[in-house]
Amino acid sequence: MFKHKKALAIAGAATVAALALAGCSSSGSLSGGSGSDTKTSIVVGSADFSENTILAQVYGQALAANGFDVSYKPNIGARPVYFPALEKGTVDLIPEYTGSILSFLDKSAVATAPAEVDAALKKALPETVVSYTPAEAADSDSLNVTAEFAKQHSLKSIEDLKNAGPITLAANPEFETRPDGLPALKSLYGLDNITFKAIKDGGGPGTLKALLDNEVQVADIYSTTPSIEENNLVTLTDPKNQFASQQVVPLVFKKKASTKLGDVLDKVSAKLTTKDLLALNAEVSGDKKTQPDVAAKDWLKSAGLVK
Amino acid sequence: MNLFEQGFAWLFDVAHWMGPTSIPVRIGEHFEYTGISLFFAALIAVPLGFFIGHTGKGRGAAIAISNVSRALPTLGLLAALILLLGIGLLPAVIVLVILGIPPLLAGVYAGIESVDRQTVDAARAMGMTELQILFKVEIPLGAALIFGGIRAATLQIIATAVVAAYFSLGGLGRLLVDGLAQNDYPQLVAGAILVIAIALIVDGILALIQKLVVPRVSAGTRSTKRTARGGAIPPVAQSRTLIKEGQ
Numbered sequence: 001m002f003k004h005k006k007a008l009a010i011a012g013a014a015t016v017a018a019l020a021l022a023g024c025s026s027s028g029s030l031s032g033g034s035g036s037d038t039k040t041s042i043v044v045g046s047a048d049f050s051e052n053t054i055l056a057q058v059y060g061q062a063l064a065a066n067g068f069d070v071s072y073k074p075n076i077g078a079r080p081v082y083f084p085a086l087e088k089g090t091v092d093l094i095p096e097y098t099g100s101i102l103s104f105l106d107k108s109a110v111a112t113a114p115a116e117v118d119a120a121l122k123k124a125l126p127e128t129v130v131s132y133t134p135a136e137a138a139d140s141d142s143l144n145v146t147a148e149f150a151k152q153h154s155l156k157s158i159e160d161l162k163n164a165g166p167i168t169l170a171a172n173p174e175f176e177t178r179p180d181g182l183p184a185l186k187s188l189y190g191l192d193n194i195t196f197k198a199i200k201d202g203g204g205p206g207t208l209k210a211l212l213d214n215e216v217q218v219a220d221i222y223s224t225t226p227s228i229e230e231n232n233l234v235t236l237t238d239p240k241n242q243f244a245s246q247q248v249v250p251l252v253f254k255k256k257a258s259t260k261l262g263d264v265l266d267k268v269s270a271k272l273t274t275k276d277l278l279a280l281n282a283e284v285s286g287d288k289k290t291q292p293d294v295a296a297k298d299w300l301k302s303a304g305l306v307k
Numbered sequence: 308m309n310l311f312e313q314g315f316a317w318l319f320d321v322a323h324w325m326g327p328t329s330i331p332v333r334i335g336e337h338f339e340y341t342g343i344s345l346f347f348a349a350l351i352a353v354p355l356g357f358f359i360g361h362t363g364k365g366r367g368a369a370i371a372i373s374n375v376s377r378a379l380p381t382l383g384l385l386a387a388l389i390l391l392l393g394i395g396l397l398p399a400v401i402v403l404v405i406l407g408i409p410p411l412l413a414g415v416y417a418g419i420e421s422v423d424r425q426t427v428d429a430a431r432a433m434g435m436t437e438l439q440i441l442f443k444v445e446i447p448l449g450a451a452l453i454f455g456g457i458r459a460a461t462l463q464i465i466a467t468a469v470v471a472a473y474f475s476l477g478g479l480g481r482l483l484v485d486g487l488a489q490n491d492y493p494q495l496v497a498g499a500i501l502v503i504a505i506a507l508i509v510d511g512i513l514a515l516i517q518k519l520v521v522p523r524v525s526a527g528t529r530s531t532k533r534t535a536r537g538g539a540i541p542p543v544a545q546s547r548t549l550i551k552e553g554q
Contacts, residue, residue, distance in 0.1 A: 080490060104490075170475065173488035197475040199394065200484055206389045206474055213393045 039069035042256060045082055045091030048075040049202060050292065051139060051224065054280050055095035057296030059250050059268055063093075065306040066264045074292075079104050087128050092253040098134055099244030101251070103179070112180070114138075114245040121249070128254050132262055134247035135269035137277040141180075141243045142223040143169070143236045149217055150234040157237040158189050161218065166193050170207050171220035173198040184242045194218075224274060226282040248272060271303040314496025323497075328481070334505065336477035340468045344400050345461060348407030356412050356456075360419025360449070361441050369416065373409035381406055382470050389474050399471040406467055407460040414456010418449030450521040458513045465506045469498075479505070 042063055046056035053074045064070040073091055076082040083104065085091050098117045102109045105124040111117045118134055125131060143158055150156075153164040161167060175181035176196050185191045199207045203221035211219040212231065221228055228235060250265045276299060283295045290298075300306040308316070317323065323330050359369050381402050388398035422445045430444045446453070472480030482498025485491065 078487075173485040174490075176485070177489045177491075197394070198472070198481075198485065198488075199475050200473045200488065201386070206386060206394065209390055210394045210475070215394050 039067060040256060040258070040261070041069040041071070042093055042261075043071050043073055043091045044093045045073040045076050045085065046095065047079070047082060048077050050285050051222075051277065051281050052095055054284055054292045054296055055248060055277075056093075057293045058272070058280075058300060059093060059095060059265060061293070061296055061300055062264050062268045062305050063261065065300075066260070068261070068264075086251060086253055087126055089128070089253040089255060092256040094251050096131075096249050096251050097139060097246040098249050099140065099180075099246045101249075103244065107179075109244075110179070112241040112244045114247060117245045118247070118249070125251070130252050130254050130257050132250050132252065132265045133269050134249040135272040136247070137224075137272040137274045138245060138247045139222050139224040139274075139277060140246035141171075141175075141220050142228075142238075144211070144219050144221050144228060144233040145217060145236065146211060146214075147232045147234055149214075155234065155236060157239050158185070158191075158242065159239065161191055161236070162189070162193070164193070164217070166195065167217040168195045168197055168215070169218040169220070170197045170199045170210050170216040172202055173200055175220055180242055180244055188240050188242050224277045224281050226278065226286055248277070268300075268303075268305060271305065276303075310492055310496055313493035314500055317493035317497040318500060328477075330501070333477060333479050333481055334501070337465070337468055337479045337502075337505065340396075340399060340403065340471055340476070340478055341461070341464050343396075344403035344407055344464050344468070347400065348404045348411055348460060348464070349457070351404070352408045352411035352456075352460075353415055356415025356453075357419060357441060357446075359412075360416035361437070361445060363420075366416070369412060373412055376405050377409050379405065381467055382473065385470055385474065394475050396476065398474070399468075399476055402470070403464050403468060407464050410459035410463060411456045414459065415453050418452030418456070419445045420449075421452055422448040447522050451517070454513070454517045454521055458510060458517070461513060462506055462510055465509060466502060469502060 042060070044056045044060035044063075046052040056072060056074060060070045060072055076085065076091070079101070082091065082094055083101075086094050098114070098121050099112070102111065102117055102121045102124055105126075106120070109120055109124065111120045114134070118131075121131055143161075145155055149164075153160065155161065155164065169182075169185075171181065176198060177183070182194070182196055185194060197210070197216055199210060201207055203219065203225055205227075207216075207219050207221065208227050208231065210216045211233070218236075219233075221233070223235070227233070248269070250269070252261065252265075280295050280299055283290045283298075284292055297306070318330070326332075355369070359365050384405070385398055385402045388401055392398050419441075426448070427440055427444060430440045435443065468478055469480030469483050471478050472484040479498050479502050482494050482501065486493075486495030486498055
């Protein structure tokens with residue numbers, strides 16, 4: 001194990017050195033002939049779940065097609081790990097979600113409507129990080145029940161859960177304390193009939209199984225997850241805006257930000273809809289198991305963003 | 308205040324020692340999962356180890372299966388079992404049992420095997436039945452290694468039982484998983500300190516029990532081989548050397 005790590009470290013150091021050398025040669029006087037300008041290098045990182053990796057590829061490939069020197073660091077981990085890396089410029093671009101990153105930066109944030117969240121985010125970002133225009137695409141928390149359970153208690157909105165008797169709700173552990181999680185269910189909707197079960201798979205297969213087995217009656221599943229449609233789950237509406245808007249937004253290390261970079265990113269965001277995101281997720285996590293980079297490329301082509 | 312101090316502060320906060328999700332409840336749950344898993348792991352591994360050690364049969368297969376199951380990623384296996392069986396205690400116990408079997412099995416059969424064959428033959432010549440040989444000769448003489456297996460399995464299960472928290476169960480893993488997810492690092496550190504402390508305390512208790520219960524002679528079994536190979540020392544004399552060496 002230890003030897004392995006050492007080898008990895010050496011390989012990593014070698015890669016860095018090689019990249020540095022490559023950077024020198026392409027920008028220095030040695031690179032004759034091609035006559036191209038200095039390429040700005042951009043390291044695109046992502047959180048450790050598949051949708052974020054796809055988004056990293058979407059933005060990254062669009063930049064690569066527009067003359068940026070792009071490399072990838074996918075699956076870095078969770079926010080507390082990758083955000084400091086972005087702040088220091090170890091990675092230069094991370095696709096984020098407006099509401100989540102806002103509440104990470106400002107624990108007292110209360111904005112939930114899309115424009116409010118975006119404005120609050122711009123204020124909350126540290127000096128070394130900038131955000132661009134958010135996409136229409138959003139991947140927010142959503143509370144889901146089985147079609148059967150919805151019919152049984154005639155459920156349409158989160159509010160209706162009041163009359164469903166004692167229920168158990170499954171979500172990621174942070175839902176228990178997040179201001180827009182369990183506390184909001186109580187304060188905003190006045191629900192006091194809920195037992196909480198923490199299942200740490202981000203509304204993934206374990207959560208779905210618990211819901212289908214009726215171990216839990218309500219499950220927090222991200223709105224762009226294909227399993228919602230595949231299993232005819234009913235997503236409860238959120239009339240009081242409990243869940244903050246979660247539009248996709250690229251965050252960039254400020255030293256790498258430029259008008260050219262912003263133009264490319266904004267063009268991508270302008271085309272990306274929630275439907276697209278759902279389709280991309282289904283492509284990668286569904287039966288086809290398309291690689292994230294391939295799925296991203298196909299989408300960019302169909303959107304006319306790359307040739 | 309650094310993170311460790313914050314962790315200890317969290318740990319000694321009176322509010323965290325009362326109520327349905329308090330530290331004592333979590334420790335209790337942790338011991339529950341550990342105890343149940345260890346029980347079933349022992350139920351499988353101990354008789355199997357006795358059989359393999361005593362007869363020498365199936366040793367290759369046991370080693371192969373143990374090694375393969377050691378390589379199984381516990382969390383991945385748990386996730387797969389959850390999909391098969393649904394959330395609950397059963398999947399967590401199954402993965403912990405699978406985790407506990409290899410060290411237990413290895414300890415038990417190595418303990419039995421370590422007993423000098425001549426001593427066993429002597430016992431047989433004295434007219435002991437196979438079961439008597441196992442319980443009166445092989446187990447007492449191999450007890451140190453057997454106990455070592457129990458200690459190793461217990462430690463591994465205590466340390467790994469935290470995975471139960473990933474899928475809605477309790478135990479000290481709750482502090483780790485929730486602490487990480489909720490950016491509550493003092494809680495995370497407190498959980499880590501508790502798991503380490505409990506593992507060390509339990510191992511200490513087991514070491515003490517081992518000292519009190521396990522006959523000391525077992526340490527000498529290896530060296531009797533040399534004497535035995537050296538020449539015609541009759542079994543009775545041999546067992547006397549054995550006792551002497553042990554003292």
